[in-house]
Amino acid sequence: MSRINTLLVLLLVVMSGLAVQPACAETFGQFMAEFARSAKSSPGFQSFSAANGEQFFKSTHGNEWSCASCHTEDPANSGKHAKTSKVIKPLAPLVNPERFTDPTKVEKWFKRNCNDVLARACTPQEKGDVLTYLLTIGK
Amino acid sequence: MPFDNRNTLRMSAVIILLGGMMSVAQADDDHEHHEGGRRAVATNAAWQEECGSCHVAFPPRLLPAESWREMMSGLDKHFGTDASLEPAVAQEIAAFLEQNAGKRKPDPVAKPLLRISETRWFIREHDEVPQRVWKNPLVKSPANCAACHTLAESGDYRERNIRMPK
Numbered sequence: 001m002s003r004i005n006t007l008l009v010l011l012l013v014v015m016s017g018l019a020v021q022p023a024c025a026e027t028f029g030q031f032m033a034e035f036a037r038s039a040k041s042s043p044g045f046q047s048f049s050a051a052n053g054e055q056f057f058k059s060t061h062g063n064e065w066s067c068a069s070c071h072t073e074d075p076a077n078s079g080k081h082a083k084t085s086k087v088i089k090p091l092a093p094l095v096n097p098e099r100f101t102d103p104t105k106v107e108k109w110f111k112r113n114c115n116d117v118l119a120r121a122c123t124p125q126e127k128g129d130v131l132t133y134l135l136t137i138g139k
Numbered sequence: 140m141p142f143d144n145r146n147t148l149r150m151s152a153v154i155i156l157l158g159g160m161m162s163v164a165q166a167d168d169d170h171e172h173h174e175g176g177r178r179a180v181a182t183n184a185a186w187q188e189e190c191g192s193c194h195v196a197f198p199p200r201l202l203p204a205e206s207w208r209e210m211m212s213g214l215d216k217h218f219g220t221d222a223s224l225e226p227a228v229a230q231e232i233a234a235f236l237e238q239n240a241g242k243r244k245p246d247p248v249a250k251p252l253l254r255i256s257e258t259r260w261f262i263r264e265h266d267e268v269p270q271r272v273w274k275n276p277l278v279k280s281p282a283n284c285a286a287c288h289t290l291a292e293s294g295d296y297r298e299r300n301i302r303m304p305k
Contacts (some may be wrong), residue, residue, distance in 0.1 A: 083220065084194040084282045108225070115221035 027099040028093045032131055038124035045125060053133030056126055061118040067130070078138050094138035100131065146291055182294070183235040185228055193222065195284045195291045199239035206251040207236035218254075256281035268303070277304040 032048075039045045057067040057075070070088055076095045079088035087101040090096040100106060114122040122130075181199070190196040198208065211233040215223040224232070245251055255261055261281075272278060277286055284291040289297075290300045 066304040081193050083218070083280060085277075085279050085286070086192075086194055086283070104225070108223075113225060115215070 026101060026103060028131060028135060031100050031103075031106060033129065035124045035128035035131065039128055042123070042125070048125070048128035048132040050129070050133040050136045053126075053129035057130055057133060063117055063119055065117050065120070067113065067117060074137070075134055092134050092137035094135065099134075148209065181239045182230065186232050186235050189224060189228060191292075193220070194273070194282050197284075198294065199236045200241045201243045201255045201258065201260070202236075202241055202252065203243060204237040204240035205245055206253055207233065207240055209251045210253055210300060272303050275304050 036048070039048075054067055057071075058073060060066045069082045071091045075091040078090055080086070081088060089098070091099055093099040110122055110127060114120065114126075186199075202210075210217075211229055212231065215221050217257050252258055256265075265281075272287070273281070275286075279286070286295070287301050287303050288296045289302050290297075
């Protein structure tokens with residue numbers, strides 16, 4: 001009986017999760033799969049690493065800003081635009097479920113922010129590492 | 140009883156009046172934003188979303204069309220950051236900005252101004268703001284309208300809603 005109850009609760013949780021997602025939404029798992037697919041085409045790819053992602057996130061890469069300059073050292077927190085001080089909602093998908101749901105947005109912000117931080121596009125390895133790191137936050 | 144009837148009548152009148160006022164207020168919220176006093180200002184969803192993600196979506200009438208055209212053609216180098224947009228979105232926003240741009244003719248010889256804070260209008264409006272306020276870390280940049288204009292997000296820059304951080 002209790003097993004049936006647990007199953008029922010689980011089913012309800014999953015259904016309510018589905019209900020709040022916009023129609024064409026993707027999950028961070030789909031983004032991860034996409035980054036892995038792209039990363040595999042470059043030689044030497046093994047897997048994504050949260051530790052590398054964290055280091056990448058918190059370091060500067062030749063320019064003035066790092067990812068953390070705006071998103072803070074703890075992406076579970078709200079950040080602040082380094083120039084305008086506008087509040088930026090938390091980046092960690094487990095804390096802010098709006099993150100990594102809209103492919104257009106994800107692509108737009110990676111393009112802009114990688115240009116600002118690295119003066120180039122990020123590689124699929126870097127994107128995968130960062131997302132892997134972000135998914136360790138708020139667990 | 141006549142007394143009861145009068146009261147009921149009064150109550151109904153109040154309810155109808157209130158209802159009317161609320162629906163007017165609602166319509167006001169839906170269709171216009173107030174900026175620089177009580178003047179109604181046009182809005183556009185893409186402008187609000189895209190321009191408003193890094194700073195307040197600045198009202199189009201604060202710069203002439205020439206300035207907006209120049210701004211929108213260089214979004215990949217937007218005051219030191221990459222603010223590039225999909226061409227279709229950029230086009231929609233550019234059209235909205237130009238249609239609702241300030242009407243004052245800019246100096247035809249000078250390059251169009253891109254910083255609102257460098258316009259004569261902005262400098263005049265802010266000439267009584269002390270230096271220490273501009274230097275306050277809570278303000279940091281003249282682009283941070285909401286630091287003092289507490290309702291800037293909703294397009295309200297009225298004097299009565301200004302609170303300078305201490």
